[in-house]
């Protein structure tokens with residue numbers, strides 16, 4: 383391999399960051415999710431690419447102030463919350479809630495895959511929302527990356543609608559589940575951020 387070639391992370395490497403990847407039963411979908419993450423990691427940060435350690439050090443949200451929750455932890459939390467919510471819904475209602483698990487888990491793992499492109503670093507090395515990230519937020523870049531790798535429309539729908547950009551659309555069941563899991567973490571982060579700011 384020459385030095386000009388990019389690293390190529392496969393399913394096993396991406397699963398080190400996001401273990402719930404292995405809970406996607408459809409092997410082809412699992413590989414595609416890993417391929418999307420590989421592209422986001424290796425082409426993000428203004429084209430420089432992220433190391434796993436750099437990505438693990440990124441705070442969960444730039445909007446919440448000084449808290450210890452990280453971006454990677456948040457994605458893993460959301461994926462596990464989605465699975466737990468699906469378990470509860472399926473056992474609680476006699477009518478049967480139709481939940482497509484693979485779609486849900488893939489959507490949970492890809493909803494923020496555009497963030498490595500949205501984020502940049504300032505001169506001091508602090509992670510910030512870059513100019514490109516201001517122009518094109520992560521739900522849009524996430525869909526663009528997913529489309530390139532043949533991710534199904536049901537999963538791209540979750541990426542597209544998970545944040546406030548999707549408030550005017552009718553979210554699918556899987557997108558409703560992810561949207562709420564995402565905001566459980568986000569609202570707690572904001573709460574903790576406010577409390578830290580008062581100290």
Ligand SMILES: [Fe+2]
Pocket residue numbers: 493494520544545
């Ligand atoms: Fe997001």
